[in-house]
Amino acid sequence: MAPTPSSSSKLNHAQVRTPVSNSKQRCLNFTRNNPHPSPNPNSLAKENPPGEHPVEVIGRIRNHPGDQKEKNPISFLQITPDNKTLRVRADIGYRDFSLDGISSSEEEDLDAFYQKFVQSRINGVKMGAKCTIMMYGPTGSGKSHTMFGCSKQPGIVYRSLKDILGDHGEEENGEKLGVGTFVQVAVLEIYNEEIYDLLQSNGGGGFGIGWPKGGSGSKVKLEVMGKKAKNATFISGSEAGKISKEIQKVEKRRTVKSTLCNDRSSRSHCMIILDVPTVGGRLMLVDMAGSENIDQAGQVGFEAKMQTAKINQGNIALKRVVESIANGDSHVPFRDSKLTMLLQDSFEDDQSKILMILCASPDPKEIHKTICTLEYGAKAKCIVRGPHTPIKDKNEDSSSAVILGSRLAAMDQFIHKLQMENKQREKERNEAREALLKKEKEVATLQALLECKGSGVTEDEINSKVNERTRMLKMELDRKLDECRRMNEEIFEMERRRMEERILQQQEEVEVLRRRLQEIEFELRNSKDANGEQNEAKDLDGSSFAKRLIGIYGDEVPGMVKSMDLDMGDPEPFTREVKQVDKAGSLQGFLNHDDFASQFGTKAGLSTVYEEEEIEEEEEPKENVEDEEVEKVIIEEKRVCSSDNHSTPVNVSDSSRQLRIQNIFTLCGHQRELSQQIRTPPPSKAMHETIEPHWSSVMAAASLKENQNPSDDCTDAHIEVFVKWEATKENTGKFITTLKVIKDATLADLRKLIEIYLAADNQAFTFLVLGDPTGAPVQKEHEATLRASQLPKCNNGYLACLRPAKGVQIINHLPLTPLPLTPLENKLPLTPSTRYSKQGDELSPELSPHLSTTPFITVRRH
Numbered sequence: 001m002a003p004t005p006s007s008s009s010k011l012n013h014a015q016v017r018t019p020v021s022n023s024k025q026r027c028l029n030f031t032r033n034n035p036h037p038s039p040n041p042n043s044l045a046k047e048n049p050p051g052e053h054p055v056e057v058i059g060r061i062r063n064h065p066g067d068q069k070e071k072n073p074i075s076f077l078q079i080t081p082d083n084k085t086l087r088v089r090a091d092i093g094y095r096d097f098s099l100d101g102i103s104s105s106e107e108e109d110l111d112a113f114y115q116k117f118v119q120s121r122i123n124g125v126k127m128g129a130k131c132t133i134m135m136y137g138p139t140g141s142g143k144s145h146t147m148f149g150c151s152k153q154p155g156i157v158y159r160s161l162k163d164i165l166g167d168h169g170e171e172e173n174g175e176k177l178g179v180g181t182f183v184q185v186a187v188l189e190i191y192n193e194e195i196y197d198l199l200q201s202n203g204g205g206g207f208g209i210g211w212p213k214g215g216s217g218s219k220v221k222l223e224v225m226g227k228k229a230k231n232a233t234f235i236s237g238s239e240a241g242k243i244s245k246e247i248q249k250v251e252k253r254r255t256v257k258s259t260l261c262n263d264r265s266s267r268s269h270c271m272i273i274l275d276v277p278t279v280g281g282r283l284m285l286v287d288m289a290g291s292e293n294i295d296q297a298g299q300v301g302f303e304a305k306m307q308t309a310k311i312n313q314g315n316i317a318l319k320r321v322v323e324s325i326a327n328g329d330s331h332v333p334f335r336d337s338k339l340t341m342l343l344q345d346s347f348e349d350d351q352s353k354i355l356m357i358l359c360a361s362p363d364p365k366e367i368h369k370t371i372c373t374l375e376y377g378a379k380a381k382c383i384v385r386g387p388h389t390p391i392k393d394k395n396e397d398s399s400s401a402v403i404l405g406s407r408l409a410a411m412d413q414f415i416h417k418l419q420m421e422n423k424q425r426e427k428e429r430n431e432a433r434e435a436l437l438k439k440e441k442e443v444a445t446l447q448a449l450l451e452c453k454g455s456g457v458t459e460d461e462i463n464s465k466v467n468e469r470t471r472m473l474k475m476e477l478d479r480k481l482d483e484c485r486r487m488n489e490e491i492f493e494m495e496r497r498r499m500e501e502r503i504l505q506q507q508e509e510v511e512v513l514r515r516r517l518q519e520i521e522f523e524l525r526n527s528k529d530a531n532g533e534q535n536e537a538k539d540l541d542g543s544s545f546a547k548r549l550i551g552i553y554g555d556e557v558p559g560m561v562k563s564m565d566l567d568m569g570d571p572e573p574f575t576r577e578v579k580q581v582d583k584a585g586s587l588q589g590f591l592n593h594d595d596f597a598s599q600f601g602t603k604a605g606l607s608t609v610y611e612e613e614e615i616e617e618e619e620e621p622k623e624n625v626e627d628e629e630v631e632k633v634i635i636e637e638k639r640v641c642s643s644d645n646h647s648t649p650v651n652v653s654d655s656s657r658q659l660r661i662q663n664i665f666t667l668c669g670h671q672r673e674l675s676q677q678i679r680t681p682p683p684s685k686a687m688h689e690t691i692e693p694h695w696s697s698v699m700a701a702a703s704l705k706e707n708q709n710p711s712d713d714c715t716d717a718h719i720e721v722f723v724k725w726e727a728t729k730e731n732t733g734k735f736i737t738t739l740k741v742i743k744d745a746t747l748a749d750l751r752k753l754i755e756i757y758l759a760a761d762n763q764a765f766t767f768l769v770l771g772d773p774t775g776a777p778v779q780k781e782h783e784a785t786l787r788a789s790q791l792p793k794c795n796n797g798y799l800a801c802l803r804p805a806k807g808v809q810i811i812n813h814l815p816l817t818p819l820p821l822t823p824l825e826n827k828l829p830l831t832p833s834t835r836y837s838k839q840g841d842e843l844s845p846e847l848s849p850h851l852s853t854t855p856f857i858t859v860r861r862h
């Protein structure tokens, strides 16, 4: 075939496209451009000693496709640490494939891969070796990517060129490169079982469906002659860059088509034949079409299916060739496909080596294809080249016996290898089975244990424990309950005893009191005898009083105990002092505790309220007033019992004891009667001096004559004033008290007394001038100018009517709730009602109800 002038003219001297026959071209270049003698083929033959494996198989696992990377972070492919075995894991188990090397593109990029597995081969080619590098694998597994690379990383083709020709340009190292190495490159495509010369173009014609749309013209079909493509065009050159560019251009002319497996699936096998004529080296780079089957490729239609079938024809033929060589078949079907025809030399030439790169995808969906690819590679790896390769056309004289012997030896080796592998697998399987059995036993043991533990034993244990615990808790609870009960009983018993003791103590006290009273009664009787007839009535009354008292306390009234209990707990006991004032208004004195103690002993201290009963005795001569205790006015005061307030300190315990008893009497109202019988000692000087002279005179004159008939005490010097509230719709006009004051006492003086009386109630009031038709209240500033004797007269006394200040309610002196001493109160022999009932006709009709409803007990406040 004549060279194409046009193509020749386009290229420089180093890049000549010369469509000549292989033999011619080789011969030409070898003689013309090789100044150095080619390496001795025998020396290369020595590098491939008989019986060695001419096919080296390397696995390359591509990256995870972008979208699947995160979905399948763990690949089903596992590389052993020695990088020689690839384990394919499936649900049912795994399979190990022993290869000459395995590389994962995630760990080793193209550059690393090339340096590790390819570069040494290329260096051999540079030195004159023959090497075929084949990319085998399913579509989309990265064959083209590894072979041609991408924009970022050049593939094996361009790196090889660079390694063989060097990195430098011609201008820089022209001398060296020009003289040294140059290469001839042919680019062929096997598509549809036709060989096309990608470096040649028909300039416009087309080959129909499948041809590149952007191509500048139709591709030139080549015939196969022997084991070579006849008239294939070569690019000759020593500049790697330029040649690479040319290859890049024609690479795009490859037939590609979008399939289900690959957007730009190579529908053809691409073969780049790179001769290094100077040394006789040859590099054949084969990027095979995808090894997928027709269905997987998703081709529709008869023609498309035919295409796929034809593409696969090359793969299938190659597979058969590999198998038959590996099997030592007498006939190797090289002629079954154009691809195998062109690769025949690679397999048969003793000096030729094959590097088969098995491309696989880490996608688990591709597991089946991956396994097929690896099986294929494993088989290729088993190819053994005998000491005398049966290349008939070279060694016509070789005896068939020798060939057969070497093949048998290879077969034996292969079988032995397989047997070893089988043994290894068997061993592994046995080990795995043993491990499995062991695990199963363990599981069974654990299960048995679990069942054993899960049986009724545990339940019984739990139940017994629960019962035990419940019993213990119950016992503890019972014990605690018993303890509580015992404690309760003890406390109750203790309290009972204490109460009994108290009662006994109080009974004793009452007994003592009773005895003392009897003594007093006795003394009184004696004194009565001495004082004549006048006192007789008193004695009688006194004796009756004493009898009553004894009767009352001898009765063991429950209320009594109660009242004493109440008083015992009083932290600030109050004591009463009696100011006894004679009719002349002179202060007789206070009854202090010492006097009480001397008179009644330490156990009893009674504050007494004098009560005049003998109204008939009021006409007694004045001169006898001092000697006789006839008319005594009592002012009742509350005072905190403390040592400061007394001239003589009192023993605290005795004092409180006295106070308690005194309070009982006070509450009972009997102390009046008691005091009636007692000769009141003169007031202490200190006390007497503490009272302001004028005020003391008023005070002395004033007395709370609750139980006394006012008429009894009216003298020339003193007047009696009945104090009551004004009767209105809301208030019934209650009687408050009767005051005995000196005649000159003013309303202001009265106010003071009344205020003392009402102190606890704190009720503001104004005096009303009764008799005044307007009933006008007396202005407070006028009170000092108005005399008590100017008040309206009433029952030998005077009536002071008080109007409560606005908004102030009159407090009823009667207790709202009955006191605990009600039974005793009810026993009081003297009540105002009884007293006034006697003389009710003497009282004005308005005053009578007030007086009758004013119980004496109410005037005592604690």
Ligand SMILES: Nc1ncnc2c1ncn2[C@@H]1O[C@H](COP(=O)(O)OP(=O)(O)OP(=O)(O)O)[C@@H](O)[C@H]1O
Binding pocket: 061, 062, 063, 105, 137, 138, 139, 140, 141, 142, 143, 144, 145, 146, 150, 262, 264, 265, 266, 267, 288, 289, 290, 291, 359
């Ligand atoms: N190792 C890799 N790293 C990054 N991308 C890769 C790698 N291998 C393949 N690819 C990408 O995957 C896609 C398919 O790869 P490629 O064309 O090389 O597959 P193939 O085996 O040649 O398929 P076919 O047989 O159909 O031609 C491409 O886009 C390529 O860039």
